[in-house]
Amino acid sequence: MLKDALKTERPTSADQVLELVADAGAAGRRLEIIGGGTKRSIGRVTNADAVLSLAKLDTVIDYAPEELVLTAQPGAKLADLERLVAAEGQMLPFEPPHLIRLLGAKGDPTLGGALAANLSGPRRIRAGAARDHFLGFEAVTGRGEAMKAGGKVVKNVTGYDLSKLMAGSWGTLAVLTEVTIKVLPAARTEVTLLFFGLDDAKACAVMATAMNAPVELSGATHLPAATAARAPLKGEMAVTALRLEGFEASVATRAEGLAIALKGFGQGAQLDAEHSRAFWVQVREVEAFHGAKGPLWRISVPPASGWRVAEALAGVALYDWAGGLVWLLSQDDPAKIRATVGALGGHAVCYRGRTPAFEPLGGPLAALSARVKAAFDPKGVLNPGRMAEG
């Protein structure tokens, strides 16, 4: 059945979500769970009987800047939340990518979607991922039960940390109805150091050197020449960029220190705060690959091995997370891509292409993951087929 032909339910309360999921379970129906629906193309749900959209559960329930805590319904739009916390001089520390244009999607990405996909931007190397800022939640499990876990304070070890389990579970375990995240003060200023013309291996070495210096690097990306040549940069050679954020005097000192540590890698340049901000949005949104055709892969590897991915595979790459995240446009055989990445100690997710998005797990880990899925959703009501696990 075509997705568009499915009925979409848009509950306006957690109680309605509970009723919809419980009824679906009782009737043996399966639900596709979406927030803004902007990431629907990743890991397609092929056999749902209806769509459950959380877009109308979009209220901010509590935001206490002095406590560094924000509680909202999962359908709250990322863009709205970014404005809300910015007005208080704060930020979403994990810098969630929106990816609308990368995926050619329409609509507004939501906080629930960013958490369910555990999507994190360039600042991940310093501040951590979405999962690291996900403090607690309320949800409806596939069994049709309303439950909660975690808390609404920044430090808590009471009970299992099920927020981590929800982060990156792509809605296959439970439907989030309320989430609490940690926010942080926004940096007063930032600066970006640029290096030009480095090959991928040398760029990874530059990024590692910067990461290993006590400068609290908050962004490390490399655009090989073929990637830098694309819009929006349209540059003539490869670009390697390093970001520093913080208070003015501190950023200036760290930039000096970093430039000295890296002076063997050629003459650099600097982006001031305004240009730096714009540049890192381009990196976060993978703008160089907007409008690109063909399979798109999001590859996670140990950072020092990043350059080996593009060395072994055909295509065009963009490196983030100091080499730990590789966006790859590649026509190579999916099996070859997964085998290459696996041998480097990483894994690959296909964001666009004619192959299952998520890498199937093997052995006892696959069985364990299936038991975890069954613990929350034994009948497979939620997002059937979206992940390998469920």
Next chain:
Amino acid sequence: MRMPAPDQALIARKAEIVRALQRIVPGEGVIGDASGLIPFQSDGLSAYRQTPLAVVLPETTAQVCAVLAWCQANGVKVVPRGAGTSLSGGALPLQDGVVLGMAKFNRVLEVDYENRCALVQPGVTNLAITNAVQADGFYYAPDPSSQIACTIGGNVAENSGGVHCLKYGLTTNNVLGCELVLMSGEVVRLGGKGFDAAGYDLMGVVTGSEGLLGVVTEVTVRLLPTPETARALLLGFPTVEAAGATVGDIIAAGVIPAGLEMMDNPAIVAAEAFVGAGYPTEAAALLIVELDGPEAECSELAGHVRAIANARGATSIQVSQSEAERLAFWAGRKAAFPAVGRIAPDYYCMDGTIPRRQLPHVLTRITEMAESYGLGVANVFHAGDGNLHPLILYDADQPGQLEKAEAFGADILKLCVAVGGVLTGEHGVGVEKRDLMGEMFNETDLACQQRVKCAFDPDLLLNPGKVFPRLHRCAELGRVHVHRGQVAFPELPRF
């Protein structure tokens, strides 16, 4: 503290169990005699004691697998143990259970500076990780106060924190992966050296699972470059409210200090009498604010903090001028527990977290409760993240005082939950707060957690009696019928 009724038939099989374990771990690796078992009777929560059936100290992952598989096949309960420093009774033995001690897994296997991580065995102490890499300019960030003794395996089990977790996070934010042996004896690898792992984030669930889901046999920890410098400020205030408001103002100014600690007057006085750190003993509250980073940053931020403290009426402000002075500022705080131990025969440490804005109210209520219970209390507080450590003073030799202290502690934790906080910020639930879980979670919330337990350990043999107030067999959890939030839960006996 009631534990599950011991299985007398298993206890009668002790000799057979010891022999079976000796076949798996030959030599000195199995302890069965009464005197040898004494050191394992309790952990950091020494009010509770129990002699285990036996102790096994494996040296290899293969031995851990074989021990767990044998125990599962024979229905023998297992209590994993690191250094035994848990403050919540996480490693409290069971009379009919085997303690699985991981002390012999004490090697740093690999240091990988290119990927800024280290692969270590679980029995390596927290501080030993930093010691192994600090000459090269790196460290492991989480620093629980017991870091000289506590092991990384125990840190993973408890999701341990420390004074620097406001800026650097808890254990869960600083571990990348692990090798985990399930109760079945199967081995799974979770995470790795990369940032994202495939599949569900089981590493995130195992971290802080208090030894109920599996036994960690290797851990990949994240290493950070050592900050260039660190500076501490010691700020005295005439009221707790002024100190609390200062904490809020520091964070509102966009400063996230590496450490942000508060002590109340009884804690200040006890610490000063113990170590002579130069604390202002007349102050109602003391803040220690640590800033780290480049010298220029520390100076700039110290200026901001000083101005904020002045505006809030600080009665004393000292800024460390040397590394020796910085360490002296910390000496009192780090010695707060033993210092309090000198003013009362026994103390009982609580660990709730509250929204910081509730601090004045909560401290006032704690003082009132202390009066009504007739017990003293000193408060130390990870003020930046709202994690409160009231130390209840009592004398275990006085009949009824331990019970009074426990009741007082329970009242404090209930208060923490009532104001929007949680039962435990970093010490874990263990046996200590097990029966308070109902304050935070309803039966459905707990059933969801216990089903995760069942996915890892369907026979409930790993560390039973901890964390969950009731033991439900996994089959019963599967049958729980819930529709539209109405829970029809079979009323099972409390143990």
